[in-house]
Each structure stands twice: as C-alpha cells, then as structure tokens.
Amino acid sequence: MPLSHEDHGRGKTFSRRAMMLAGGKATLLSALVGRLYYLQVVESERYATLADDNRISLRLLPPPRGRIVDRFGHALAINEQNYRVLLIAEQAKDVDATLERLSQIIEIGESDRNRILRDVRKRRSFVPVTVRENLSWETVSRIEVNAPDLAGISIDVGQTRFYPHGAEMAHVLGYVAAVSERELTGDPLLELPGFRIGKSGTERIYDEQLRGSAGTSQVEVNALGRTIRELSREEGEPGHDAMLTLDAGLQTFLHRRLSGERSAAGIVMDSQSGEVLALASVPSYDPNAFNLGLSTGEWRSLLNDPLHPLTNKVVAGQFAPGSTFKMLVALAALEAGISPSEEVYCPGHYVLGNHRFHCWRRWGHGHTDMVDGIKHSCDVYFYDIARRLGIDRIAEMAARFGIGELTGIDLPNERRGVMPTRAWKRAAIGERWQGGETLIAAIGQGYVLASPLQVGVMTARLASGKAVRPRLTRKVMRRNGEVIMAPALEEFPSLGIPEEHLQIVRDAMDAVVNEPGGTAFERRIREAGMEMAGKTGTSQVRRITTEERRQGIRTTDETPWRHRHHALFAGFAPVMNPRYCCSVIVQHGGSGSAVAAPIVRDVLLEAQRRDPLAKSPPAQVATAGPVDLEAEPGAGSVEQE
Amino acid sequence: MRVQMGLFQRNPEITLGQKVLQVNWGLVILVSVLAAVGCAMLYSAANGSMQPWAERHAIRFAMGLAVMVAVAFIDVRFWFRWAWAIYAATVLMLVAVAVMGTIGMGAQRWISLGFMQLQPSEVMKVAIVLALARYFHGLSEEEIARPLRLVPPVLVLVAPVALVMKQPDLGTAMMLVMVAGVMFFAAGVRMWKFAVAGASVAAIVPVAWQFLQGYQKQRILTFMDPSSDPLGSGYHIMQSQIALGSGGTLGKGFLQGSQSHLNFLPEKQTDFIFTMLAEEFGLLGGLGLIGIYVLIMIYGFAIALRARNHFGRLLAMGLTANLFLYVFINIAMVMGLIPVVGVPLPLISYGGTAMLAVMVSLGFLMSVYIHRDIRIPRRGLDDAD
Structure with a gap:
C-alpha cells in the first residue's frame, strides 16, 4: 500500500526526531536538576544566612x-x-504620598515636612523618623484606625x-x-x-x-x-x-525672689562643704518647651533676647564685683602688716598724680579705719591702702579667693573672670600698668570681673577660712540606690590666712549689716540668732558724662536701664557660726544696699528657716558599694515617678 | 500482528466500554498527585488555609478531570476534522482580546465567560499544536522538503504570536514559537532550515528589541545581572534564589518557609510556587516534583511512538513538548536561569485557564492513546470514508 509505505517512512523520521527531542529535553532537565543542587546543597549555607538576614531584624x-x-x-x-508617630521610609513605598495621607489626620507644617524628608534622605532607610510627638490618645486612635492606608507609619x-x-x-x-x-x-x-x-x-x-x-x-x-x-x-x-545638692524649696524661693528683677543671678551655698543649695538666673526659660519642639521663631527670640535667658549668669555672667571686693584688699593689707586700726582721712576724694578719684560719698567719711572702711564702704580708704600694696599683692590675695579662676563647679560654660596684674595687662592689652588702675581695681571695678558664683565662693571662703569649692552633685546612683559615683567630699585646705585677720573682716561685714551706719543696716535680719553679715556692692557700668552732669543728671537711676549700676550683695549667716552663703547680683538694678541686700536677707532668712543642711545627711564621702537610701535619715527613698 | 489486523480492519469502531478499559490510569494517578501537591502548596501559600486558593484549585481540578476524560473519549478523528476550526476560533478570541484591549483600559489578556475568565493565549498553546498536527499530517516526506509547503504553517504560527506579542505577553509568544519549532522538527523539516531560521531570528533580535515594552527590556537586563537592581525587578529573582537555597536538602518543613510566609517571595501562589515547594521540602521535594513531570512526559513520548496515525503522533509530541516547556520555563525562571516570564507550573500554580488547558491537553493525549490504532488517510477523512 502506497499509503502505508509512505506513512512508514514518515513514522521512521518521526521516531528518530522524537528520540532527539527526548535527548534534548533530558539535557535541559538535567540542567535544572544541576542548578537545584547548586542552590540547595552547594550554596545552601550562604542562602540560609541571607534568608535569616531578611527575616531577622535587630x-x-x-x-x-x-x-x-x-x-x-x-x-x-x-x-x-509620650506618644509619637514614626515613619519608616523603607516600608512606606512613597514617602510623600504617605505624609499627604497622614496630614489629613494630623497637621504637618511645611517646615516639619521638610525636616522629615531631610531626615528620610539622611538616615538609613530602616531607621524610623519622627513625624510628630506628644500626641493625644484620641489622635493616636485615629491613626491606628487608618493604619492600613498608612504603610510605614507606626505609633x-x-x-x-x-x-x-x-x-x-x-x-x-x-x-x-x-x-x-x-x-x-x-x-x-x-x-x-x-x-x-x-x-x-x-x-x-x-x-x-x-x-x-x-x-x-x-x-x-x-x-x-x-x-x-x-x-x-x-x-x-x-x-x-x-x-543634686540643691534644696528644691530654697531654689524655688530664690528664683521667685529674683524674678522681681529684669535680670539677676544668685547662688546659695554651704560655706563648709561647698554644696550649692540654690542657683538661679533670671530671666529663665521653660526647659519643657524644648521637648515639645521649639519653632524656629521661638528659638530665635530666645537666642536674640537682650536679657540672655539661655545664659546661666551665675556661672557665665561677668560683672565688676564692686565693693564686695574690698574684703580681699583688706586681707591683703593685713597680710602686708598694715594695722586694722590705722586711719585714713577721707575728704570725699583721693588725688593721685593729676587725677582725682572720688569716693561714693561726695562729702567723705572723715577718719576711717579698716572696719569703718568696710562698714561704710569708703572708697578713699581702699584707694590709699591699695596704692601702698600695689596691684600684684591684691591679685595674689584675690586669687586665693578664686577671683579670676574657674571654681570647677559641675556646670557647663563657666567663665573665669579677670583678676588683673601687671603681667596680665602686658600680655592681654600690651600696655604698662598705671598706678590709678590699682585704685580702681581695689574697689572691684576697672578690669576686675567676677561671676556671681565666684563672689559666692569668695564669701564661703571668707566665712570658713578654707579653700571651699562649689559642687552641685551629691551622687550618681543606680535605680536601686547603689552609688556609682560620689564626688569625694574633700576636707578643703586652709587658705593660710590667720584666723584673726579673717575675724576682723567678718566683724566688719557684721558691722555693715548690723551696726547703725552700716551700708546695709536697714536690710538686717532681725530674728535673733539668724543675723547675717555681708557686703554691698554697686558697680559702675558707665560713667556719668560731663554732658549729662551739665543737664543735671546726678545718678544713673535717671539714665536708660542698660547704663545703670549693677547691684550686688554677698553675705553669710548666721554671723556667729556661718553656714549659709549667698551672693546676688541684680543687673542694672541700681544700688547694692537698696536692691541686692534685701534679696540676700530674705534668701538667707529662708535658708535658715528651712535649714536644709541640718535636715539632710552630710554629703557622701566617696565610698564604693551599695548604700541603703532608707537607712539614711531624712533622705527617704527617691520619689517614684 | 496488530499491523496485519489493521490492514484488514482499517478502522474498527471502539465501544465506550473498551475506551474505559483503555484509559491510561497511571497517567490519571500522576496528574492527581500533582494536583494534590498543588493544593498542599496553595494551602501553605495562604498561611495554612484552604482559602482563597487551595479549595478552588481542588474544585477546578475535579472539573478539569471530567473535561479530560470527555476529551479522551471523543474519537481522534473528530479532533482531526475540527482542528482548523478550533484554531480559527482561538485566533478570533485573541483578536477579540486585542480589540477589547485597545478600546478598554490598557492590556487585557482574558475574556470573561461568566463562570471563569478565559485566557485565549493559554488556549492557543493547545490549538496551535492541533492546527500544525493537522497540517503536517497531510504532507508527504517529499512535500515537507519543499520550502513553499512551509509557508502555511509559518503563517499559522505568526498570526497568534503577533497577537500575543501585542498583549504584550513575551513568555507565551516564545512558548508558541518553541512548541511550533518542536512540531516542525518532529514533522521532519530539514535541519538546515532550522539553522537558517535561527540565524534570521538572531538578525531580527536587535530590531525586535526596539519593539519590546520597557518592563520587558528591564526584565531581560535584570536577568543578565540581578544584583544590579536588588530592590526592583531583580528583587524577585534574588528572593526566589534565597528561598530555594535556604531550603537546603530537606527543606524547612511544611508551612515553615520563612521567605514564603514572611512575603519576601512574590507571587508564591502562581509563578513562584516551585520556589515555595523547594523551600519547604528542599532538594528532595523539588526533585520529586520534577520526577513526576518526567514520568508524565515519558507517557507522552510512549503514546506518540505508539500512535499509528501521523496526526496523533504529532499531536502527542506537541502536547508533551508543551508540558515540558511549561515546566522547564517556570522552574528555570524561579532559579534565575532565564528571565522572569509569566509561565505557570502545570497543575500546581493557581490559575483556571492554565489548569483547563493542561487538562484538555492531557485529554487529547489520552484520546490519541485510546484511538492509537485508528488510521487517518494522509489526504484526509472525507475521500477515504
């Protein structure tokens, strides 16, 4: 049959080709098997690691x-x-679109949006970026409900x-x-x-x-x-x-008392241990606002405020200490052998060369000895002994009291102030020291600059006779009370000043406040046993010009605020057994006795009434090992949040 | 002996009872095993749930099984007569999809039949085998050698390929070309003609590149260097390889594939289902599945070689090639051997049309087996009967 024959031929071809196809397919399938073997056996470990990398996130x-x-x-x-919304860029396919949807629930301002987009670009894509913070519970719920449409957004x-x-x-x-x-x-x-x-x-x-x-x-x-x-x-x-060493109650009191002034700073410390009990600078700012996030405008206005609310003026303020400096000059004089009873006649001015140096009291103090010089704050008395001492001896004494040196308090941005010497002027200004500059320095003006903290430390050293250093921290401890670090309570070394010298100066400071005629007599503490001693200071910011004198301006109270004198007062209490030291400066406040002294009086009185030093345990001496807070009388356990 | 019998009883009618006895039960069991594996994997893909995929997969398979048997019992001569009509109807469906795609919104690949969505391109993978088998059945060895005789089958191929490319579905178009290539080859087209065709394709590639869609170009480029774009197109290939590799020899265990269950693996219920299987059952699971496919293909070859009509032989060979291409392209793709193309894994991947197409193909295969001794004259049935 032709058909059969022909089909037979086609069949043979077909069979041969089918075998070739089968071979081809077998080859290709072997390739698959080989590949499978390679992936799952040869490279298995590598891929297992990669799978874990995918799956496990730290x-x-x-x-x-x-x-x-x-x-x-x-x-x-x-x-x-604090409830906050986070955005994880990796998970949000389209950050812009996600923010757009989110902004229908919570407000996202233009600057916020820019910040978020900038953070998203900068950070690794799996690191979440904060969109908004401090959300109310209601807002949180609304975001949670819409979560399916907000890929990459989480609460x-x-x-x-x-x-x-x-x-x-x-x-x-x-x-x-x-x-x-x-x-x-x-x-x-x-x-x-x-x-x-x-x-x-x-x-x-x-x-x-x-x-x-x-x-x-x-x-x-x-x-x-x-x-x-x-x-x-x-x-x-x-x-x-x-x-901290702080007493919150006293701190509040000090801050409120200072807040009556436009710009002021004050500190209360223990004259024995150097522990700071209160430290305040006004105007201040609300630290909680930084948490909520300040707008650029708010930040700028804080930065540009002429009263510098961000600056802690206690440690960073630099003021002429004025007459509060005079005790140091007196001590330098005693050390140089000048008798405290030696009198200087004050006619209201002092002439050096062809310069006339005025006493604050135009009609003078008459015959003045050392105690009277301090009590009445007679400038001429100090001009005279300063000229005899020379600047370097005064500076040497001032340095012992910490003027011109960092106190080392545990706060940032402390400034050291200036205690000028001949060498200092040559180095800093490149000029020779002038005799008149010694006189100006002796009344705490001119080049002399100190922070309120330094004036406080000086007072503590006067009261204790020891090289007291201020400290703000009692200890750092674990949650369970175990002490990690406690700054060693040093037995401060003596200043090396004879006790009778110090007592002369302390008596003079007593006279300033507690004797009629003292510059701060009106501001004395009347409570028996709580009396304070101290020294006023009124430091000149700017001289009254000849032009102004001609216009009849006699005192700076009549000039613009920023030209007025700084008012200072440094004191300690109780007089008999000094513990609490306080130094206050009211910037451009006017006179030290009228403005600063009442504040110090109130603060020292409050300090003695509260008496935190008696109520709290003595400062921790650096010891290792756990300390049972409960066992410390008065300290109690740390308040739970 | 059977050949001799055939000479005297050219085309004995086979009763339904005989057909039932002739059903290739081994094949039915293999196919059922595949579908069961598919259900298990879809259950896992849904994180241990019959919904939404596994249950429907099982129902579709049951329906597909009925369709397969029905197709198998219909006389192969019926399919011979209707081959061109089926092909023409499928081309019309492709045209319809193309027109709807143009009028409607963007690319559309399916026609809604109410109870299911039919993808004509999947149907075409079977229809083109029918059409080419029908055509080459009518050519003598001498005629196959004449180049002009190859013009009609080339047109039969080019029409659907053009329509599918337009969708655009590069994967299916390539599959059509390859399955047609197998048909041409099995029919006895001379080797050198394939060489010429290959050379011309190589020449056309740079031109064709211009006509590819952006995402198609990207897929090919990414395939060349998957690490170049680990978060884009290369992500799928990388993650698939990580899943496969981390599966190791024995796998992570059923429902334990971290890559699949934590969604690092894309499309795990369709194109990447092999990856999931190999992640959870390891090298052994993967080899087992490939083994089942190989057994089915061996059946396909055996049936092709046993068939006494040329139409049946070519049909069986083409359908087996089709199955092979599905399996090979899918698995090679998930292993990163070839670019990502959307080809499902037969009877495992979730998808109605693909399941139906595969079940119908297997039905044809059985029909060829049941009617293997029936003779069909080269010039066709009408002048013989």
Whole structure:
C-alpha cells in the first residue's frame, strides 16, 4: 500500500526526531536538576544566612533616662509617656504620598515636612523618623484606625523628659533635645528617632550617666518590615539617677525672689562643704518647651533676647564685683602688716598724680579705719591702702579667693573672670600698668570681673577660712540606690590666712549689716540668732558724662536701664557660726544696699528657716558599694515617678 | 500482528466500554498527585488555609478531570476534522482580546465567560499544536522538503504570536514559537532550515528589541545581572534564589518557609510556587516534583511512538513538548536561569485557564492513546470514508 509505505517512512523520521527531542529535553532537565543542587546543597549555607538576614531584624531598645533629684530625693527631672508617630521610609513605598495621607489626620507644617524628608534622605532607610510627638490618645486612635492606608507609619510610646519645676531649675538642670548632626558619634542609639541628649546644665554634664545603655531585641519581620514575633531580647540598663545638692524649696524661693528683677543671678551655698543649695538666673526659660519642639521663631527670640535667658549668669555672667571686693584688699593689707586700726582721712576724694578719684560719698567719711572702711564702704580708704600694696599683692590675695579662676563647679560654660596684674595687662592689652588702675581695681571695678558664683565662693571662703569649692552633685546612683559615683567630699585646705585677720573682716561685714551706719543696716535680719553679715556692692557700668552732669543728671537711676549700676550683695549667716552663703547680683538694678541686700536677707532668712543642711545627711564621702537610701535619715527613698 | 489486523480492519469502531478499559490510569494517578501537591502548596501559600486558593484549585481540578476524560473519549478523528476550526476560533478570541484591549483600559489578556475568565493565549498553546498536527499530517516526506509547503504553517504560527506579542505577553509568544519549532522538527523539516531560521531570528533580535515594552527590556537586563537592581525587578529573582537555597536538602518543613510566609517571595501562589515547594521540602521535594513531570512526559513520548496515525503522533509530541516547556520555563525562571516570564507550573500554580488547558491537553493525549490504532488517510477523512 502506497499509503502505508509512505506513512512508514514518515513514522521512521518521526521516531528518530522524537528520540532527539527526548535527548534534548533530558539535557535541559538535567540542567535544572544541576542548578537545584547548586542552590540547595552547594550554596545552601550562604542562602540560609541571607534568608535569616531578611527575616531577622535587630531593634534597639532605648533606655529610660535617669532621674535627677534634689538633696531630699525630690524629683527635679523625670520621664513621662509620650506618644509619637514614626515613619519608616523603607516600608512606606512613597514617602510623600504617605505624609499627604497622614496630614489629613494630623497637621504637618511645611517646615516639619521638610525636616522629615531631610531626615528620610539622611538616615538609613530602616531607621524610623519622627513625624510628630506628644500626641493625644484620641489622635493616636485615629491613626491606628487608618493604619492600613498608612504603610510605614507606626505609633510608638516613648518617654519624654519632664521638669516639674519648669523655668525655676532650667539653669541648673539644663534641658534635653534631639541629637544634632555633629553630635552623632556612630552610636546607633543616637540615631534612634526622638532620642534626646542633655544639651545644657546637669543634663549635659552627666549625660553619659543619665543616658544608660541600649538593649537589643531580635525580631522576625516580614517583607514589609512588620514585626511578626520577638526572637530574643536583651534588656539595656536604664540611666543612672543623679542626686543634686540643691534644696528644691530654697531654689524655688530664690528664683521667685529674683524674678522681681529684669535680670539677676544668685547662688546659695554651704560655706563648709561647698554644696550649692540654690542657683538661679533670671530671666529663665521653660526647659519643657524644648521637648515639645521649639519653632524656629521661638528659638530665635530666645537666642536674640537682650536679657540672655539661655545664659546661666551665675556661672557665665561677668560683672565688676564692686565693693564686695574690698574684703580681699583688706586681707591683703593685713597680710602686708598694715594695722586694722590705722586711719585714713577721707575728704570725699583721693588725688593721685593729676587725677582725682572720688569716693561714693561726695562729702567723705572723715577718719576711717579698716572696719569703718568696710562698714561704710569708703572708697578713699581702699584707694590709699591699695596704692601702698600695689596691684600684684591684691591679685595674689584675690586669687586665693578664686577671683579670676574657674571654681570647677559641675556646670557647663563657666567663665573665669579677670583678676588683673601687671603681667596680665602686658600680655592681654600690651600696655604698662598705671598706678590709678590699682585704685580702681581695689574697689572691684576697672578690669576686675567676677561671676556671681565666684563672689559666692569668695564669701564661703571668707566665712570658713578654707579653700571651699562649689559642687552641685551629691551622687550618681543606680535605680536601686547603689552609688556609682560620689564626688569625694574633700576636707578643703586652709587658705593660710590667720584666723584673726579673717575675724576682723567678718566683724566688719557684721558691722555693715548690723551696726547703725552700716551700708546695709536697714536690710538686717532681725530674728535673733539668724543675723547675717555681708557686703554691698554697686558697680559702675558707665560713667556719668560731663554732658549729662551739665543737664543735671546726678545718678544713673535717671539714665536708660542698660547704663545703670549693677547691684550686688554677698553675705553669710548666721554671723556667729556661718553656714549659709549667698551672693546676688541684680543687673542694672541700681544700688547694692537698696536692691541686692534685701534679696540676700530674705534668701538667707529662708535658708535658715528651712535649714536644709541640718535636715539632710552630710554629703557622701566617696565610698564604693551599695548604700541603703532608707537607712539614711531624712533622705527617704527617691520619689517614684 | 496488530499491523496485519489493521490492514484488514482499517478502522474498527471502539465501544465506550473498551475506551474505559483503555484509559491510561497511571497517567490519571500522576496528574492527581500533582494536583494534590498543588493544593498542599496553595494551602501553605495562604498561611495554612484552604482559602482563597487551595479549595478552588481542588474544585477546578475535579472539573478539569471530567473535561479530560470527555476529551479522551471523543474519537481522534473528530479532533482531526475540527482542528482548523478550533484554531480559527482561538485566533478570533485573541483578536477579540486585542480589540477589547485597545478600546478598554490598557492590556487585557482574558475574556470573561461568566463562570471563569478565559485566557485565549493559554488556549492557543493547545490549538496551535492541533492546527500544525493537522497540517503536517497531510504532507508527504517529499512535500515537507519543499520550502513553499512551509509557508502555511509559518503563517499559522505568526498570526497568534503577533497577537500575543501585542498583549504584550513575551513568555507565551516564545512558548508558541518553541512548541511550533518542536512540531516542525518532529514533522521532519530539514535541519538546515532550522539553522537558517535561527540565524534570521538572531538578525531580527536587535530590531525586535526596539519593539519590546520597557518592563520587558528591564526584565531581560535584570536577568543578565540581578544584583544590579536588588530592590526592583531583580528583587524577585534574588528572593526566589534565597528561598530555594535556604531550603537546603530537606527543606524547612511544611508551612515553615520563612521567605514564603514572611512575603519576601512574590507571587508564591502562581509563578513562584516551585520556589515555595523547594523551600519547604528542599532538594528532595523539588526533585520529586520534577520526577513526576518526567514520568508524565515519558507517557507522552510512549503514546506518540505508539500512535499509528501521523496526526496523533504529532499531536502527542506537541502536547508533551508543551508540558515540558511549561515546566522547564517556570522552574528555570524561579532559579534565575532565564528571565522572569509569566509561565505557570502545570497543575500546581493557581490559575483556571492554565489548569483547563493542561487538562484538555492531557485529554487529547489520552484520546490519541485510546484511538492509537485508528488510521487517518494522509489526504484526509472525507475521500477515504
């Protein structure tokens, strides 16, 4: 059959070709098997690692920041719950669109949006970026409900710093704020959204101790980055607590008392231990505002405020100490062998060469000895002995009292002031020292500059005769009370000044306040046993010009505020057994006796009434090992948040 | 002996009872095993749930099984007569899809039949085998050697390929070309003609590149270097390879594939289902599945070689090639051997049309087996009967 024959031929061809096709397919399938073997056996381990990299994500657990408490354990800085919205760029397919949708629920301003987009670009895409903080519970719920449309958006409960005393403590505690670009050290903790570090005050000085260390959590995540479950967790260590030497009650009192003035600073300290009990500078600012996030405008107005609310004037203010400096000149005179009973006649002025130097009292003090010189603050008496002493001997004595030197207090931005000497002037200004400059320096003016803290330290040294150094921190401790660090309570060395010299000066300071005719007699403490001693100071900011004299302006009270004198007062109490020292400066306040002395009187009276030194245990001497807070009478346990 | 019998009883009618006895039960069991594996994997893909995929997959398979048997029992001569009509109807459906795509919004690949959405391009993979088998059945060895005789089958190929490319569905177009190539080859077209065709394709490639869609170009470029774009198109290939590799020899266990269950693996219920299987069941699972496919293909070859009519032989060979291409392209794609093209894994991947097309193909294969001794004259049935 032709058909059969022909089909047979086609069949043979077909069979041959079918076999070739089968061979081809077998070859290709072998390639698949080979590839499968390669992936699943040869390279298996590498891919298993990659799969784990996909699946396992390491999350940082930010540690709670340590608390700051006062000497009685009263809370000064604590943590509060804070709901915030985070954006994880990796998970949000389109950041712009996501923000757009989110802005229908919460307001996102133009500057916020720019900041978020900038952060998103800068940070690694899996690091969450904070969109908004301090949300109300209601807003949080609305975001949660809309979560399916908001890929990459999540709600996080963080902790936010809270300062119950607000502005009153701002200059001691400082504040915390977001980490700035140049503060990044590569520590991933600092890259966490909303992580805050101390920017000023105690928060900055003890930032490392307060910060704690981060824990880690290994979580399994899906392709969208959503956490499926936690695989393992390693808790970090919460930040340590810091106990300050401050007495919150006295601090509040001092701050309120100073707040009556436009610009003032004051400090209360223990003349024996150097512990600072209160330290305030006005105007102040609200440190809680930094947490909520300051707008650029608010920040700018704080920065540009002529009264410098951000500056802690107690440590960074530089003022002529005025007549409060005179005690040091007197001590230098005693050391040089000048008798305290030696009198100088004050006709109201002093002539050196062809210059006439005025006493503050135009008609003079008449015959004046050392005690009277201090009591009446006679300038001519000090002009005379200063000329005999020379600047360098005065400077040597002033240096012993810490003028022109850093006190080493545990606060940032302390300034050292100036105690001029011949050598200093040559180096700093390049000119020879003039005799008249010694006279000006002797009344605490001219080149002499000191901070209110230095004046306070000087007072403490006068009261104790020891080289007292100020300190603000009693100890740093773990949550359980175990002491990590306690600055050693030094037995301060003696100043090397004979006690009778010091007593002469103390008696003179007593006379200033408690004897009729003393410059601050009207401001004395009348409560028996609580009397204070002290010294007024009124330092000139600007001379009254000849032109102004002709116009009849006699005192600077009639000139613009910024030209008026600074009012100072430095004192201690009780007179018999000095413990509490206080120094106050009211910037451009006018006269020291009228403006600064009443403040110091009120503060020293309040300090003695509260008597924090008697109520709290003596400062910790540096010892290792745990300390049972409960066992310390008066301290009590640290207040729980 | 059977050949001799055939000479005397050219085309004995086969009763339904005989057909039932002739059903290739081994093949039915293999296919059912595949469908069961498919259901298990879809259950896993839904994180341990019959919804939304596994249950429907099982129902479709049951329906597909009925369709397969029905197709198998119909006389192969019926399919021989209707081959051109089926092909023409499928081309019309492709045209309809193209027109709807132009009028409607963007690319559309399916026609809604109410109870299911039919993808004509999937149907065409079967229809083109029918059409070419029908055509080459009518050519003698001498005629095959004449170049002009190759013009009609080339047109039969070019029409659907053009329509499918327009969709655009590069994967299906290539599959059509390759399955047609197998048909041409099995029919006995001379080797050198393939060489010429290959050379011309190589010459056309640079031109064709211009006509590719952006995403198609990207897929090919990404294939060349997957790491160049780990978060874009290369992401799928990378994640698929990680899933495969991390599965190891024995796998991570059923429902335990981290890549699949944490959604690092895309399209795990369709194109990347093999990856999921190999992640959860390892090298052994992967080899087992490939083994089942190989057994089905061996059946296909055996049936092709046993058939006594040329139409049946070519049909069986083409359909087996089709199955092979599905399996090979899909698995090679998920392993990163070839670019990402949307080709499902037969009876495992979720998808109605592909399931139906595969079941119908297997039905044809069985029909060829059941009617293997029936003779069909080269010039066709009408002048013989």
